[in-house]
Amino acid sequence: MRKQRSAAAGPKAKALGLGIGGIILFFLIWEAAPRLGLVSDRYLPPASEVLARLGQYLTEAAFWKDVADTMTSWALGLFIATVAAIVVGLIIGSSRFLRRATHTTIEFLRPIPSVALIPLAVLIFGTSIESTLLLVVYASFWQVLLQLLYGIADVDAVANDTAKSYGLGRLARVRYVIWPTALPYLMTGLRLAAAVALILAITAELIIGTPGLGKQIALTQSGGAISSMYALVLATGMIGVLINLGARIIEKRVLSWHPSVRGEVVL
Amino acid sequence: MSPLKRIAYFVGLPIVLIVLWYALSFGSTNFFVPKPIELAQTLWTTWIGDRFFEDVLPSLGRLAVGLFFAIGLGIVLGLLIGSTRWLRNLLEPLLEFFRAIPPPVLVPLLMLLIGVNDSMKVAVIISGAIWPVLLNTVEGVRAVDSVLNDSCRSYGIAGFARIRYFVLPAVTPQIMAGVRQSLSIGLILMVISEMFASSSGLGFTIVQFQRNFAIPEMWSGIVVLGLIGLGLAIIFQFVERRVLHWYHGLKEITHDS
Amino acid sequence: MTVSETTMNQPVKTVPMLSVRGLQKIYKVPGGEVEAVRDLTFDLAEGELVCLVGPSGSGKTTLLKCISGLMEQTSGTVELNGSKVTGPPKSMAVVFQEYGRSLFPWMTVRANVELPLKNQKVPKAERAALVDAALKSVGLDHVPKSYPWQLSGGMQQRVAIARAVAYRPQVLLMDEPFAAVDAQTRADLEDLIRTIWKQLGVTILFVTHDIDESVYLGERVIVLSSSPTVVQEDLKIDLPEERDQLNTRALPRFMELRSHVYAEIQRAKLGPVTEQITAQRRASLK
Structure with missing residues (x-):
């Protein structure tokens, strides 16, 4: 055995x-x-040096403060975007009229790269965390909203009619028919949004200078602390891996009951 | 649906929004909020002319070159890695890690390795946009249909012919899903490589406007980026429809039955 | 050499087109081994149409994959026209059960049929003629520009058959090709196979689980036992060469043969090997 x-x-x-x-x-x-x-070690220090620096970082409170800042913008931004996208998605999704009427507007707004909002964010919020949040929320909002709308479009017409014929109101239909159907799509959207949110959080910190790992990377680079910069890049990669893994695990958990095996409709 | 109704649905909400915007900003003296007509005028005067050739076109050129190599390399390497099992096992965790690194951190890194020039910006775009195509291709090659594979083998279709007639078309849906992600990542990287380290280009110009409080010009820059994003999305959709018409047809039929 | 001496002394003995000797296939699965095919030996002469019939799960597909060189057997040999099969041979074509997955969905019907020829570097004009003839012989000359998925299941399987026909194989292997099409289409396709076989003189090994089909189609029927598979019976089908769905199936001889094969299969299902395999499975499950 x-x-x-x-x-x-x-x-x-x-x-x-x-x-x-x-x-x-x-x-x-x-x-x-x-x-x-x-390669000149001025531009690429040996791996051992970078790993040693990373190890050192792990013992520094300032590093953990940066991680906390980045993760706070990430989590908060993702949360706001998700709640907003679910509310908007369910409202638009529950009515055929709204779905059709908003189609063009959504298709027009969605491809606007979130980094286009960087100057606006700086203008309004300066280098405070709200700048990061604006970018994170804008970018992740579309990920979740679009997947949710795909999911709602997938709702079985027969199931919906059945619910209607038993006198379920709009709210009850959302609760018992639309929501369960759209849930797997929502989870896919969340997984994609989680990755995008991290990218935008780091971007904002790097370009605008809001507090977090991205800002630190820019500082170490301009200050010539090259192994520190590489160590921080490795750290962001690890956070990225953890987020991807976590999102996949949660998706599997939540959907373990779900029979649908769908091809991935990405972005 | 009648054509008239269709048009109404198509332009209805955008018109309502623009009118609303016009009405709300009509008497406004708020410095930050642009007025629709003013914005349209600024858009014209700011971007049509020298700036178009000096900032917009070079940016777009770098984006095109970067995306071309990212997608091309992604497909070639993906096919190679996907069809060689030991290579796939060897590289997969590493690739997952590279994919997880937020691409913007590559800007300071490559700036250091390559210097501040066009190749750096193109390299940034390539090194950020390659992962979705690469990993999707690997995943697609791994999942090619076993019966089709047997058909190929039994007819002696191997080597290059197998890639060309079987593997590549079979993986195209996954490749296109990857390309779609690569396009948006590429655009983001084009902008921020110019914002972070540059003295020309779209990203640089927009940040300049903001620093000089040229607010209408800044807004017009945001609109230009939006239009580029929209243009990319339209081109993508057009290409995707052509390349994957068989896939959509197949999907529609299996969905119906 | 002894071989040449014997051939010189004896009357020329024709080499069978397809020769299977002591074929055995053991799968390695998590937690042990499963013997799918135990010991199979049979021959197909050139131009024969032989049906392999056996209870479901009797390793028919495994057998076919070994014969077609798509899978390596554990022991035993397969010879095609006197040479050992070690990989998919050039002069063999396979028609699979899953028509929806054996045609390339991104190619038109015509391109699907043409691809193996293109791959063999057949000149363009010859290729076009072969494809036209093949499509015509399966009755699909009107849809060359359609995509496979736009066609019904039966028509898709016709495309797969046309592809095999255009390829001009010496041996055509068919793995339950009609198991997934409706009954009427199936009858049409059966007649199509007989027609093509007579036209081309190709050697066909046709695997099925349908007893009537095997008797109606075959010149010979090989009945397989349940897994681990051995040959249970090798039966000559002495029905007239011209067959049609209505009259042939009504012949008393057809009924007799059919009942005989049916009884054999029932016996195969209950055979002593059954207990053995259950014991084995139980052991492997532990």
């Missing part, structure tokens, strides 16, 4: 081993390139 299980885990363990090998290989190349003089 024990033997059988290990046989089953074989290919998976092998894949994992190769994956870890890939990461180690990457760090080895990174270590070797500046040491062998392929």
Whole structure:
């Protein structure tokens, strides 16, 4: 029995081993390139130096303050965007008239890159956290709203008519028919929005100078603290990985009951 | 739906919004809020002329070059990694990590490695926009249909012909989904690479307007970026319809039955 | 050499078109092994139409995949025209059950039929002629510009057959090709196979779980046991060469053969091997 299980885990363990090998290989190349003089270590310090700096960061309160700032803008922005998108989405989605009437406007506003709002944010909020929030909320709002609208468009007409024929009002239909159908789409939207929100939070900090990891990266770069900059870039990557993993796990949990297997409608 | 009704739905809300905007800003003296007619005029005077050739076109050129390489490299590398199992296992966690790094942090990094020039801005766009295409292609190649694969093998369709007639078309839906994400990331990176480190280009110009409190000009810059985003979305949709007409037809039919 | 001596001394013995010897396939699955095919030996002479019939789950698809070189057998050999099959051979074509997944949805009907020929670098004019002839022979010369998914299931399977026909294989393998189409279409397609077989003189191995179909189509029917599979019976079908749905199926001889195969299959299902496999499965589940 024990033997059988290990046989089953074989290919998976092998894949994992190769994956870890890939990461180690990457760090080895990174270590070797500046040491062998392929790249100047003024621009690319060896991996060991950067990792050491990252380790040091992890013990510094100032670093954690930056992480907290970034994550606060991320979480708050994502929350506001999600609530707003759900409210707007359900209102628009529950009426055919509104769905049609808003179509062009949404299609027009959606592709506006959120970074276009940077000057506006600076003008109104300066370098305070609200600037970051404006960008994060704008970018993630569309992700959630669009997925939610896709989901509502997917509502089974028969199910909706059945609900109507049993005298369910608009609110009850939203609660019992529209919401459950749209939930998987909403989760996809949330997952995409979570990634986008991080990108915009870092962008705002980097460009506008609102507090957080992005600002710190800009400062270390202009101050010539190169290994610190690389360490911070690694840190943002790790936060990104954690957010992606977390979003995927939550999506799976919430949807474990759901029969629908959908192709991904992204963005 | 009658054509008239369709048009009404199409332009109804935008007209209502513009009228509302016009009415609300009519008597306003608020410095920050632009008036519709004023904005339209500024848009014309600011962007049509020298600035179009000196700032807008070069920005768009860099975006085009960056996206071209990001998408091309993403597809080629994705096909390669996706069809070689050991390579896929070796690189997948690493690629997931690179994808997770917020692309804007690459701006200061590449500025350091390459310097402040056009290649840096193009490199920023490539290194940020490549991941969705690359990872979607890898995922798509992994999931090609087993029966189609057997059909290819039994007819001896292998090597380059297999890629050209089977794998590439089969993966196109995933590639296009990736391209769509790459376009918006590319546009974001075009703007912020110019905002962060540049003395020309759209992003730089807009920030200049804001710093000089040239508010109507700043708004017009935001509108230009919006129009570029819209243009990209329209081009994408056009290309996608052409490339994936078979896919949409297939989807429609399976959805009906 | 001994081989050449014997051939010289004996009357020339024709090499079978397809020869399966002691074929065995064991799958490695999480937690153990499953023997799908145990020991299969049979031959197909050139130009024969043979049906393989067996209870569901009798490893028919596994067998076909091994014969077509798509899957490696655990032991035993498959020979095509005297040479060992180690990968998908050039002179073989396979028609799969899943018509919806064996045609390229991004290509028109015509492009689907043409692709294997293009891949073989057949000159353009010859290619066009072969494709036209193949589409015509399956009755689809009116839809070359359609996409497969715009057609009904039966028509899609016709496209897959046309693709195989245009390819001019020596051996045509068919894996329950009509299992997923409706009964009337199925009857039409069965007649189509007989017609094509007679026209082209191709060797056909037709796998099915439908007893009537196997008797109606085949010149010979090989009955398989349930998994792990062995040959249960190799039966000659002595029905007249000209067959049609109405009269052939009403012949007393057809009924006899049909009942015989039916009884064999029932026996196969209950055969002693059944207990063995259940025991094995139980063991592997632990």
